[in-house]
Amino acid sequence: MxxxxxxxxxxxxxxxxxxxxxxxxxxxxxxxxxxxxxxxxxxxxxxxxxxxxxxxxxxxGFVDTHRHTWETAIRTCAPDATLDDYFVEVLDSFAPLYRPDDVYASNLAGSLECLNAGITTLVDWSHINNTSQHPDAAIAGLRESGIRAQYAYGSANTSLATYWFNSAEVIPGDDVRRVRDTYVPGDDGLLTMALATRGPGFCQDEVVQAEWNLARELGIPITVHVGMGRLAGRFAMVEQLDRLGLLGPDTTYVHCCYFSDHEWRRVADTGGTVSIAAQVELQMGHGWPPIAKSYQFGLRPSLSIDVVTTVPGDMFTQMRAAFAGDRARINATSWEADTTVPETMLTARRVLEMATINGAHVAGLEDRTxxxxxxxxxxxxxxxxxxxxxxxxxxxxxxxxxxxxxxxxxxxxxxxxxxxxxGRLLADTVRARELVEGARDHLVTELAKRKADAA
Missing domain, CATH: 2.30.40.10 (Urease, subunit C, domain 1)
Structure with missing residues (x-):
């Protein structure tokens, strides 16, 4: 050969x-x-x-630094959702119904979708570990597709009240260690590993500390949603992490739409990285994509898709949303102030950097992609x-x-x-589509049954 x-x-x-x-x-x-x-x-x-x-x-190849790939089976289920709606319509409705097979089908089809669109590296933010079989299924789907992936092990999602409201539930360390030992014992393969933590604002301080300590014990990076939306943006999550002494260069902060300048400075000073999901942030009410702010503080922001429940799964959409959103905000501000636009306005080349080399930097893979x-x-x-x-x-x-x-x-x-x-994927796309359609049918049917039983 x-x-x-x-x-x-x-x-x-x-x-x-x-x-x-x-x-x-x-x-x-x-x-x-x-x-x-x-x-x-x-x-x-x-x-x-x-x-x-x-x-x-x-x-x-494009690098997607934050995608909930398990949601592929429920694509476009929440087209008009705000972030607040999403917690109810997805995390408290569909997520508890997911079987391991549904996660496998979603990760396989979702990874092939990435490859078809030129995304060669994926950070799979997998907060669907309702049983110990769920992460195994997620990893199987990633591996079968052939994509370069960082599997970010997240919490279960069986109850909104249990996992997202001042949660006392720690991600199970023994299972994270099992997955690390079984599937990702090193950091130089096509599959790497991270910890997807809910972080402050969603969890009690003891949970946050336990999860950060777990990731650092295992030598894997951390990825966390921060500073987004009507409620989450008020939590001053970076300030809380700072008070807990947890900020560090191993952490990716996702969204970052509502940071104080002090928080931006602390992220930059401690070597943190930033992932921006521009289409979701503009569409679902997370806040303005903070691209200019990232560059202002010397950071190298990356791009991510986030959720195909509500937005397309390709990087072209994200590049254009980032480009238009950032320039629209700056143009409007300059117009209001009757000043010329700054020389630091976002350029097309900088957007391509965000989708490629910056993404590799944020995923901790700049040495190889x-x-x-x-x-x-x-x-x-x-x-x-x-x-x-x-x-x-x-x-x-x-x-x-x-x-x-x-x-x-x-x-x-x-x-x-x-x-x-x-122009053709060298994979069994028919099988992948049939599997993910089967997962969709199961999830939609089960949700309808539960709603009927509750009526």
């Missing part, structure tokens, strides 16, 4: 400042590693499988720039951020393995 793969004559957007953009670039992959990026490599390489990238834009840099693992996406919705191309970065969509994702490579080629 040939382990060398050559992408020939594409417009390479490397996201590596040392390499830059190459209008006619080649990329050589060997044993899953990028070994060379440059012009004219094809003339020197004769023993590789070749993908002709002429007319294609070659970018690093996020840019097309020799020595990194080969997570690569080819976008068809000859399609009518993309052509003609003047600015290739703008073409990706503002013109392309999922239909233009032609080739997807993860860890050197081609997962999508010629």
């Amino acid at each position: 040939n382990t060398r793969l050559l992408l020939r004559n594409g417009h390479v957007i490397s996201m590596d400042p040392q390499i830059g953009d190459l209008p006619h670039g080649d990329l050589l992959i060997e044993d899953g590693t990028i070994v060379a990026v440059g012009a004219g490599l094809a003339a020197e390489v004769t023993d590789a499988d070749v993908i002709d990238a002429t007319g294609r834009i070659v970018v690093p 996020g840019s097309l840099t020799p020595g990194k693992r080969a997570d690569v996406v080819l976008i068809d720039a000859t399609a009518l919705n993309v052509a003609p191309v003047i600015d290739p970065v703008a073409a990706v951020v503002l013109a392309a969509d999922v239909s233009n994702v032609e080739t997807v490579i993860v860890d050197g393995i081609v997962r999508k080629r010629d």
Whole structure:
């Protein structure tokens, strides 16, 4: 089996400042590693499988730093929901009904959805561990898809009152240790691990301390929702974490829509990272996506999808929501003040950074993905720039951020393995769809029964 793969004559957007953009670039992959990026490599390489990238834009795989992948089976169930509605309509209704098989089907179909859209790395924020079989099922779905994933072990979700209102329920440490030992004993594989904690505002201080200590005992990062929505934004969660002495470089803060400047400074000073789900935040009432604030305090924000119950599952949507939302807010503020817009206004290239290299940084994987840099693992996406919705191309970065969509994702490579080629996923998508439709049927039927019994 040939382990060398050559992408020939594409417009390479490397996201590596040392390499830059190459209008006619080649990329050589060997044993899953990028070994060379440059012009004219094809003339020197004769023993590789070749993908002709002429007319294609070659970018690093997108990185989704926060997605509740288990919700794939209930896609679009809450189109008009606010964040407050979501807690009732999803976490207190569908979540308690999930079987391990439903989680497996959702994670498999959801991960394939990611790959189809050019998302090669996924942080799976999995707060659906209602039994010890649920995390096993989630991991099985991730692994089967072939995506690069960080499995973030979260709490159970069997009762809104038990798990989200001043909760006294600690994520079960013994089961987290079991999953760590069984599936993710190291940190250098395609699957890595994190802890998805509810954090202050949702949990009692003793629970927060126990969960942070658990993650640090196991040497895994922490990911937590903070500063979002009508209620959660009032909790000053970072201030609480600071008082508990828990802030650190191993923590990703998700949303961050309602931070004081002191909280932003503390996150930055302690090395924290930020994940922004722009479409959800704008649509569900979390608050303005805090992109400008992140950059103001020297942070490198990333992008995430969050929930397909309410928004699309592709990174193109998130890039555009982030770009439009941040610029709309700044434009409006400048108009009100009758001043010119600042030079720091968000640019298309910076948005692409958020979706690629920044995402890798936030997921703790910048040493292996996020840019097309020799020595990194080969997570690569080819976008068809000859399609009518993309052509003609003047600015290739703008073409990706503002013109392309999922239909233009032609080739997807993860860890050197081609997962999508010629616009077709190399997976049993029919089986995945049937499984997730079966999960949907079970969940919708069970919820209807429970509502009828309660009536």
